[in-house]
Amino acid sequence: MNHHDGFREFVLARQQVLMRTAYLLTGDAHLAEDLLQSVLIKIAGQWPKLSRGGNPEAYTRKALVNQYISWRRRPRRELPSANPPERGSSCDEAALDRIVLRQALAKLTPKQRAVIVLRFWEDLTETQTAEVLGCSVGTVKSQVHRALVRLRSLAPELAHLLTDSELEEVAR
Incomplete structure (x- = not known):
C-alpha cells in the first residue's frame, strides 16, 4: 500500500473547487496557485492520517485559510489601486x-x-x-x-x- 494512496485522486477531484477558494482569498490567480500548491505540499505529508480522519477537504480548506492569513501578515510589496479603471x-x-x-x-x-x-x-x-x-x-x-x-x-x-x-x- 502506497503512503499517498488516494491523494492524487483527491487533488484531481477537488482541485478546481480548492483553486476557486484560493483565488477568492487572494484575489490573484498566480498567488492562488502558489497558495494551493504550498497547502497541497503540506497535505501530502499528512495524507495517510487525513485520509483516515474522514474529511480531508475540510482540513484542506482550513489550511488554505490559515496559510492565506499567515501570508497576509507578511509585508506587502504591491498595493492594489484605490481607484477602479475608468x-x-x-x-x-x-x-x-x-x-x-x-x-x-x-x-x-x-x-x-x-x-x-x-x-x-x-x-x-x-x-x-x-x-x-x-x-x-x-x-x-x-x-x-x-x-x-x-x-x-x-x-x-x-x-x-x-x-x-x-x-x-x-x-x-
Missing part, C-alpha cells in the same frame, strides 16, 4: 462590479475576507464556517456583520448586489 465602452457593468468588489475585498482584514469567501462564495453554513476557521458560530456572525459593513463603506456602489437579508444584516 469606464470605457468595452467595460460592462458586471465587469466593473467585479473589479470594485475585488478591490474592496482586498481592503478587508484576512479573517473578514476569509469569512466572506467561506459564507458567500463557498456557501458554507455558519456552523461549517466556524469549523473551518476554528471559532464559534457567534464569532462567524459578528465577523460577517463587520465585513459586510466594511464592504458597504468601501464600495457603496455595490449595494445593488446585496440581497434584502444581507442589507438587513448590514443595517443591524
